[in-house]
Amino acid sequence: MHVLAEIAATASGYVFPNDLQVHWTLMIVLYPYITGIVAGAFIVSSMYHVFHIQTLKPLAGFSLLFALAFLTCATVPLLVHLGQPGRAMSMFLTPNPTSAMAGFGYFYAAYGLILILEIFFIYRPTLVARHQAAKGLKRIFYLVMSMASDNLSAEALELDRRIIRFLSVVGVPMACALHGYVGFIFGGVKANPLWATPLMPIIFLLSACVSGIAGIILAYVFLMKVSRRPIDPRCMRTCVKFLGGFFILNFSFEMLEVFTHGYMATSHWPALHGLLWGPLYNSYWIGQVLVLSGLPLILMGVLQLTKNRHALVNVLAPVMAALILLQVLFMRWNVVIGGQLMSKSGRGSVFYQPAWLEKEGILLAVVIMVFPIMVLYLLGKIFPFWQDDKQSTIRGVAP
Amino acid sequence: MDEMTRLRSEIDLDRRGFIKKVLSGAIGGSLLLVLPQGSALIAQQLAGVGDEKEPYLNGKKFAFVVDITNCIGCGTCCVADKNEYQVPDGHFRTWIERYLIDDQDNVYVDSPNGGLDGFLTGRDDIPNPLRDTFFVPKLCNMCEKSSCVQVCPVGATFRSPDGFVLIDEKRCVGCSYCVQACPYSVRFINPVKKTAEKCTWCYHRVRKGMQPACVDACPTQARIFGDLNDKQSEVYKLLHEPQVISVLKPDMGNEPSLHYLGLRREVT
Numbered sequence: 001m002h003v004l005a006e007i008a009a010t011a012s013g014y015v016f017p018n019d020l021q022v023h024w025t026l027m028i029v030l031y032p033y034i035t036g037i038v039a040g041a042f043i044v045s046s047m048y049h050v051f052h053i054q055t056l057k058p059l060a061g062f063s064l065l066f067a068l069a070f071l072t073c074a075t076v077p078l079l080v081h082l083g084q085p086g087r088a089m090s091m092f093l094t095p096n097p098t099s100a101m102a103g104f105g106y107f108y109a110a111y112g113l114i115l116i117l118e119i120f121f122i123y124r125p126t127l128v129a130r131h132q133a134a135k136g137l138k139r140i141f142y143l144v145m146s147m148a149s150d151n152l153s154a155e156a157l158e159l160d161r162r163i164i165r166f167l168s169v170v171g172v173p174m175a176c177a178l179h180g181y182v183g184f185i186f187g188g189v190k191a192n193p194l195w196a197t198p199l200m201p202i203i204f205l206l207s208a209c210v211s212g213i214a215g216i217i218l219a220y221v222f223l224m225k226v227s228r229r230p231i232d233p234r235c236m237r238t239c240v241k242f243l244g245g246f247f248i249l250n251f252s253f254e255m256l257e258v259f260t261h262g263y264m265a266t267s268h269w270p271a272l273h274g275l276l277w278g279p280l281y282n283s284y285w286i287g288q289v290l291v292l293s294g295l296p297l298i299l300m301g302v303l304q305l306t307k308n309r310h311a312l313v314n315v316l317a318p319v320m321a322a323l324i325l326l327q328v329l330f331m332r333w334n335v336v337i338g339g340q341l342m343s344k345s346g347r348g349s350v351f352y353q354p355a356w357l358e359k360e361g362i363l364l365a366v367v368i369m370v371f372p373i374m375v376l377y378l379l380g381k382i383f384p385f386w387q388d389d390k391q392s393t394i395r396g397v398a399p
Numbered sequence: 400m401d402e403m404t405r406l407r408s409e410i411d412l413d414r415r416g417f418i419k420k421v422l423s424g425a426i427g428g429s430l431l432l433v434l435p436q437g438s439a440l441i442a443q444q445l446a447g448v449g450d451e452k453e454p455y456l457n458g459k460k461f462a463f464v465v466d467i468t469n470c471i472g473c474g475t476c477c478v479a480d481k482n483e484y485q486v487p488d489g490h491f492r493t494w495i496e497r498y499l500i501d502d503q504d505n506v507y508v509d510s511p512n513g514g515l516d517g518f519l520t521g522r523d524d525i526p527n528p529l530r531d532t533f534f535v536p537k538l539c540n541m542c543e544k545s546s547c548v549q550v551c552p553v554g555a556t557f558r559s560p561d562g563f564v565l566i567d568e569k570r571c572v573g574c575s576y577c578v579q580a581c582p583y584s585v586r587f588i589n590p591v592k593k594t595a596e597k598c599t600w601c602y603h604r605v606r607k608g609m610q611p612a613c614v615d616a617c618p619t620q621a622r623i624f625g626d627l628n629d630k631q632s633e634v635y636k637l638l639h640e641p642q643v644i645s646v647l648k649p650d651m652g653n654e655p656s657l658h659y660l661g662l663r664r665e666v667t
Binding site for chain 1: 508573576582
């Protein structure tokens with residue numbers, strides 16, 4: 001029996017024949033997930049650089065490296081998914097101006113440039129010091145990395161500081177645009193009632209902030225534990241506060257969207273209802289809402305009520321962060337895959353279960369998610385994550 | 400001596416000019432090689448396109464009418480289509496839906512194998528008496544404001560000057576955005592070519608003055624194709640007479656050029 005005929009046998013209701021296949025697979029779930037983490041991590045750094053939240057200073061440099069590590073892998077799932085990956089550059093070279101997808105490359109590239117430049121400028125004193133200490137090929141490498149300037153005079157550092165500030169200020173709207181835009185790629189598809197809502201870019205943006213901050217908290221606590229360093233309690237508190245704030249907003253919008261759909265009960269509602277209480281019931285209501293949003297909200301309440309117990313924060317915060325990271329992953333799945341499970345016939349839905357070993361399967365998804373962690377490890381070899389690693393960084397700027 | 404210097408400088412100028420020209424030519428030429436060209440105005444991959452002596456389609460405005468009241472669900476159109484394009488199994492450029500509505504207004508729809516084998520068996524899972532039964536052939540709606548053209552990131556899906564929405568398979572990146580955006584689900588990714596595919600209203604045949612393959616094959620004239628600028632054409636008459644005629648999902652705002660005669664409100 002043909003594969004699609006097998007799917008047809010498990011579909012419920014009437015599904016258009018071409019709707020049996022889920023075209024945007026696990027890879028397209030990862031794409032907004034990774035992009036969101038990139039944008040969110042950058043926001044953490046900007047809170048220090050732009051909004052002067054001093055308690056986040058320990059994370060100001062690390063969060064940029066974290067963002068860069070994920071940025072390098074953001075397009076990998078897209079390339080794996082494309083039917084003709086060899087033609088991917090056409091999106092850059094001959095973009096269709098009316099396409100909501102065509103701009104992504106430009107947003108991604110511009111944002112990447114800002115991120116890389118900011119990292120170079122923040123770490124320039126460190127890189128200069130390493131250049132001076134290194135020999136051979138390493139010396140050339142650090143010469144390039146320090147942009148061939150070993151000037152660490154007060155004026156030069158002041159100029160650096162201004163450039164960093166400028167890049168951060170420009171970077172905030174860029175990060176917002178990047179992920180708001182990814183939300184718009186989905187939100188602009190009028191044919192799909194689950195996606196077509198003006199709330200989609202907002203939900204994507206908020207979930208991006210949430211996943212970025214959660215990722216940073218998790219990585220920070222993990223790295224501190226591994227390297228047996230003390231966790232900065234004030235920094236942790238601030239992170240948790242922001243994570244909580246963004247998460248409450250994010251979760252509210254997610255619920256408001258469904259509630260509004262249900263209350264308005266337009267002609268699309270029966271299909272949406274059938275989806276949310278049908279094939280998406282477990283991943284949406286049980287996974288995304290009940291467990292992965294409910295538990296973090298309870299933990300948040302516990303943390304707010306126990307203000308001065310750092311040990312508790314250090315245990316509960318990473319747990320909360322991990323749950324929220326999963327929540328966002330579930331949300332991406334429920335949006336990207338969920339939207340495609342409903343047939344445009346409005347009369348039926350299909351099931352989708354990715355296999356482990358297929359081209360866009362689970363194994364590759366895991367590999368792609370491990371990849372940024374490896375990149376982060378390599379970045380850590382060049383750029384010290386924490387301020388006390390090197391005293392030669394710019395005072396008062398970062399990391 | 401002066402003459403010599405003058406000549407030399409002239410030669411130098413020539414040389415400079417020559418080098419400049421070679422350089423700009425080389426750079427321009429390599430840019431042409433690197434930059435993908437814009438979409439072909441005519442889908443060059445369609446067999447026979449460009450062979451015709453005169454621009455057949457100038458001044459024509461094509462429309463497709465499906466007469467639901469005439470369709471018997473035999474599947475001949477689907478077979479003709481599959482043969483014309485070697486459509487891979489499990490994917491459909493055109494298909495037929497069977498609608499059964501019972502006296503409780505419950506709607507039962509199916510399309511086993513896209514109607515390719517016809518509808519040889521009835522349904523025995525409907526407890527109530529039926530009040531209405533009919534077949535609905537589906538194909539590309541050739542929208543005036545097509546979502547697929549709007550969303551294609553590389554312009555591989557385009558609207559030809561003669562009003563056909565076509566795909567340049569040499570440019571398609573296979574991102575599936577058009578598949579997501581089409582409200583009518585007429586698109587799919589060809590599993591062999593890895594590019595988007597859909598019904599073209601047999602553009603290559605129409606260019607030669609022929610009818611689309613499904614129109615030719617339909618034994619009951621349920622599929623009607625013609626030029627709206629020709630007042631003698633059947634489509635013109637059908638669309639300008641007081642008929643029960645509509646398009647699919649009008650609220651999408653896509654303004655399809657595919658019209659349905661006798662369309663029921665239950666059809667999506």
